[in-house]
Amino acid sequence: MASTIDTIYALWLREIKRYLKSKSRVVGSGGQPLIWLALFGVGFGSVFTLAGGASYLTFMAPGIMGMTLLFSSIFSGVNVIWDKQFGFMKEILVAPVSRVGIVLGKIAGSASIAMMNTIIVLIIIVIFGVLPLSHITVPSVVLTLIFMALISFVFISIGLLIASTVNNVEGFQVIINFLVMPLFFLSGAIFPITSKTPIWMQAISVIDPLRYGVDGMRSALLGTGGSVIYLDLAIMFVVAVAFVLVADWAFKRMQAK
């Protein structure tokens, strides 16, 4: 019998191997956020000025990192559906491994990939001078990595939850596409949610976990926000734990049928 740690490692390794084998995924996942940054960021930034006169691109950069994490994470649920369709799920379920190990292994693998994608985006952002190099310090990077991990845990779990309820890729994509846009736009990733934002928008934004993640990364990398960053951290931590537990429950329910 494999221990839970062995199981997590085995499934993590599988996700990483599969990821590295498909070069289009590596390129594609880094490419899309950069197109957003280059086209939307530059274009929109030329007509939009932030209070305090900060560069729009710099403001947007952590938001695009949040977008990369959101997309890579939530879409990773599709792998569960492929595993169901191609039968590999049966190989996992018949093995003498703890069920929580399976869920944590999936989450660990997908989180590593989402974070790798985001780190690539961060590096490019720094190379192009969008984010001043002086902001890249050990504490800011460590804090950013923690936020990245928490954001990916939340949205991978949501992806797993949805994947456990649908049986085909089309159904999964419809639900995800419906969720992703509001999650993205209401997170403050590309425009700030302030007291001038309509009340209904503010209200929905409060329950968008990505908002706290993006805010946290922005505080860590741009030095804005001050003590609010620890509130962001606390909220993200609680939400991540809650969603991982929900994903674990959903996965067990799925296989018990």
Add this chain to the structure above:
Amino acid sequence: MPDSAIAVKGLVKKYGNFTAVDKVSFNVGEGEIFGLLGPNGAGKTTTISVLSTIISLTSGSAAVFGNDVDRNRDAVRSMIGMVFQDPSLDDELTGRENLDLHARFYGVKGEEKKRAIGEVLKLVELGAYADKQVRSYSGGMKRRLEIARGFIHKPRLLFLDEPTIGLDPQTRRKIWDYIKMLNERERLTIIITTHYMEEADELCDRIGIIDHGKIIALNTPEKLKDSLGGDVIRIGTPAPGKLASILKKRKFGMRVKEYGGDAVEITVRDGSALLPRIIALAEKGKIDVEYSTIKRPTLEDVFISLTGKAIREEEGDANTAMMRRFMGRR
């Protein structure tokens, strides 16, 4: 009962109102190859899915080496190997990576893992392809890899669900050889489901014939075929009535009957020994013999005599196809 590899008692599995497995009971001894033979949708896969802890049972009990499949799942899981009917490989990974992953799931580590992977690859003759993506494998190669994988953690019991479905005759033969070798060399207990008569006949020590979720006969292939009374000899002759009456008078065979007006059919225990004597009798009675055939009863005949239908008739059946799709979703 530790000497019994599998003990199933009154097993029932229901999906809503549909009873997929209906009060099935059987035992399998250690080292035995046991077959579940029946048409598609008969409940074979459902039965072994319960035994391999993939689905839970509705009522009754089932144990693998004394471990209850519902209450002691992990103990059962670590003792069994499973080769599914549908592919269950990760075809983006290589053959070796698939085996490596499997070994990790079963806690096979380090040198032991390396040795086991090398050994099973050699066993199914896939060494040369081990580092190619499974995607590039043929159907037969995938099947062989799956059998190799099912055996990597040295299970005491191996489930093979329709192991040669959709394979060409040559590959099928090869896979039969692997199965026999594993059984003989490793004293591995094997449970096999199939709707191929020849496969059940060739491989199994004992066969349970299953139809509509019930086991309707359970014995060795020989005894099942003998239950029909033995071989059927057919003698073509212009005077079937005369020959039949002579044979009946001499009390030849269990059954003598005219067949189609120009032949006689005689059911006997040992057809090849009795055929010359029947022909001699006919010649003595000045009856022309135009042709003679001996037909050994097949498992197909057994199935027909038990259910009144052939196994293969069901394959294209729309209801069965629907049922399979329904079951596949579980």
